Amino acid sequence: MQAGDGYPFYARPRYPGGRPTVDDVVKMRARQRELGVPEALEWVHETTPDLLGVAREAGLEVLEAPLMVLDPRRLPEPHPHVRLLGTRTPEVDVVAQLAFSSPGTAKGEAGVAERDAALAVATPMPGRHRYAVADVPGEGVLASGTAQRAGDVVEVVGIGTLPAARRRGLGGAVTAELARDALAHGAELVFLSAGSAEIARVYERVGFRRAGTACVAAPPG
Ligand SMILES: CC(C)(COP(=O)(O)OP(=O)(O)OC[C@H]1O[C@@H](n2cnc3c(N)ncnc32)[C@H](O)[C@@H]1OP(=O)(O)O)[C@@H](O)C(=O)NCCC(=O)NCCS
Structure with missing residues (x-):
């Protein structure tokens, strides 16, 4: 257990x-x-x-x-401000925490000021997965996500966008980058579970199907 x-x-x-x-x-x-x-x-x-x-x-x-599975042929082109991280950074965790504090897909209040306040007291955590962030010039990290692997299978988890930065395509782009990286490293199956039907739409747009x-x-x- x-x-x-x-x-x-x-x-x-x-x-x-x-x-x-x-x-x-x-x-x-x-x-x-x-x-x-x-x-x-x-x-x-x-x-x-x-x-x-x-x-x-x-x-x-x-x-x-x-429960959604990637159709690799439907992955969109890479986003210019989304990048892969081989290590877990405090930004990954802080952005995810703020995102999950405002459930759903609607825009909200919390943004870069709340992120930076949380980062000032954050401590790095160990991690052994793959991470991706949307790191926008002048704004910093606005969205993050994680991919965890078991053999040939990769699960994308913890996709979150700061409430104030939602509806700019960043959550979808982070998901797509993690999926692209998984395929590049030989994954046979990339899947995720969406928190709701409206969240599932975000993943459908970047190549996942139910x-x-x-x-x-x-x-x-
Ligand atoms: C779910 C979540 C990650 C989506 O993040 P996001 O960055 O807003 O996602 P996207 O911008 O890619 O897509 C969201 C919406 O914006 C729209 N959109 C995408 N790009 C856009 C753009 N450039 N301009 C306007 N709207 C845009 C999408 O079409 C989508 O619309 P829809 O809800 O009508 O389908 C975010 O809402 C979140 O953090 N929620 C709380 C945590 C959570 O539940 N995470 C998922 C767990 S499974």
């Missing part, structure tokens, strides 16, 4: 497996509490369809996130 680099991993059903029951999920939650890890469960709806009702009956809230539904379950709140 503990991933190699020490962060707690969610539970997932065995595949192929039997028919999950409410009791299975209740027992799983008890075991997670005992281990002191989050009561988290994730699965692909199309491979374990019965789990959706079961998880809800067992008291979990389930986000049904569009392949299924990722279910992300956690206790209410």
Whole structure:
């Protein structure tokens, strides 16, 4: 239940497996509490369809996130101000934190001033993935994202744009750059799960298409 680099991993059903029951999920939650890890469960709806009702009956809230796969032929041209980073920088984390504090795709208040205030007290964190940022002349880093790899498969995660810098194509461009880099390093499959249908549109525009539904379950709140 503990991933190699020490962060707690969610539970997932065995595949192929039997028919999950409410009791299975209740027992799983008890075991997670005992281990002191989050009561988290994730699965692909199309491979374990019965789990959706079961998880809800067992008291979990389930986000049904569009699961999307890259069609490499549909990747757009590189963006002039988006670049790859081989290391995790404080900008990557600070921009993602500010972005995820304003969910959805709408523009908002927080921008470069809030970013710089947070950067002044940020400490670098270790990271072993690939990162990309939109670093715009005169404005600095406005959007960031991460790509994590397991064998031939790469997942794009943590795409975020400062609320004040949204709707300029930066989130899509960061996603595309991470995908391009994954392909250049031999990835056979690049995928992501979008937080909502409106967020999925951002990824569709840069070459991803919906392949299924990722279910992300956690206790209410
Ligand atoms: C989702 C998110 C990363 C998108 O970032 P973004 O930089 O605004 O993304 P883009 O600019 O590429 O696309 C957003 C919208 O702007 C539009 N757009 C793109 N380029 C544009 C331009 N030059 N001028 C005007 N609009 C533009 C897109 O068409 C899209 O419109 P739509 O919502 O109607 O489909 C951002 O809203 C965010 O950080 N949200 C909170 C964190 C989050 O949920 N992350 C995703 C987790 S899966």
